[in-house]
Amino acid sequence: MADIQKVGVCGCGLMGSGIAQTAATAGCDVIVLEADRAALERGMAGIRKSLDKFVEKGAIDAPARDAILGRIRTTTDVGDLKDRDLVIEAVVENMAVKKELFAALDKLLAPHAIICSNTSSLCVVEMAAATKRPKHVAGLHFFNPVPLMKLVEIVKTIVTDQPTIDALFAFAKRLGKTPILAQDTPGFIVNRLLVPYLLYAIRMFEAGLASREDIDEGMKLGCGHPMGPLTLLDFVGLDTTYYIAQIMFDEFKDPLMAPPPLLKRMVLAGQFGRKSGRGFYEYK
Numbered sequence: 172m173a174d175i176q177k178v179g180v181c182g183c184g185l186m187g188s189g190i191a192q193t194a195a196t197a198g199c200d201v202i203v204l205e206a207d208r209a210a211l212e213r214g215m216a217g218i219r220k221s222l223d224k225f226v227e228k229g230a231i232d233a234p235a236r237d238a239i240l241g242r243i244r245t246t247t248d249v250g251d252l253k254d255r256d257l258v259i260e261a262v263v264e265n266m267a268v269k270k271e272l273f274a275a276l277d278k279l280l281a282p283h284a285i286i287c288s289n290t291s292s293l294c295v296v297e298m299a300a301a302t303k304r305p306k307h308v309a310g311l312h313f314f315n316p317v318p319l320m321k322l323v324e325i326v327k328t329i330v331t332d333q334p335t336i337d338a339l340f341a342f343a344k345r346l347g348k349t350p351i352l353a354q355d356t357p358g359f360i361v362n363r364l365l366v367p368y369l370l371y372a373i374r375m376f377e378a379g380l381a382s383r384e385d386i387d388e389g390m391k392l393g394c395g396h397p398m399g400p401l402t403l404l405d406f407v408g409l410d411t412t413y414y415i416a417q418i419m420f421d422e423f424k425d426p427l428m429a430p431p432p433l434l435k436r437m438v439l440a441g442q443f444g445r446k447s448g449r450g451f452y453e454y455k
Contacts, residue, residue, distance in 0.1 A: 174256075175341075177255045180201060180261060181262055182204070182263075183205045183210055183245070185217075186289055186313060187261035187262075187289075188203075191214075193318050193347075195243045197345050197346045201242055201243045201244070202251055203215075204247070204249055222240065225318075250279060255280060256284055257338075258280065258286050259287045259288075259311055260273070261289040269290070273286055273288075273298045273308070282304070285338060286298075287311035288311070289311060290312065291312055291411075292358060292419065293357075295355045296330065306331060309336065310326025311325060311343075312326060321349050322351065323346075324360060326353045327352060357418050357421075357423070363419070369404050369407075370428070370429075372400035373433055376451070383452070386399060386400065387400065387402050401452070404444060404451060405444030405451055406444065407444070409443050410438050413435065416434070
């Protein structure tokens, strides 16, 4: 399979913009697709802000920043992705939306092109079934913030072929990431371990076994974690964690993966963490 040079990214939100920035930084020709121009402008503003921080820290210079931005084009027309070697989907976590997009991409792209999903929880082979190229479909799960986090989970379905996996491993390394291979099960590797841990921290707090501060300090100082579980939940988003936990519980019926009542009530109350200004902690 040929080297990946031309990359398409569907979605210019937090994850999509980070993926686009990272691919352009690695020298790829990037086209970003969004539903409307306003969303593209917000996403590109985020990329510029991120790159400006790299300049301020001395990690790159201003000409390098401008060159990276010059390698990113934007569009609202899916047809503009027709010449891409790889398209990474980072749209809303809704299977029907993803399958519709995968079917449209499949009709456009050259036979060699790979289609990947950045999903953190949904079944990748179900998306692949919407195409006539299931061997060339995989998961490519980045972590937030994409330009800084070194890990990428490459998700192999039961039909993904080895040349596709090899091409994605090479691509991830080109981006400066460390790829690991995961099977197509809810949560893959990281969330399969992380989500039950986070949910159990909520149960401890809900049961009054310890304060939120002591739970977080215990895991930071006792296990060397950079942040405690309740702080991490606020950072990831309580709504995101709730959604992933529901999918994992539906698949495995493991009580440890069931969302605790407190998590459900906080999400219903709009307390999503940092992005809403309040979660387990308050943010101004």
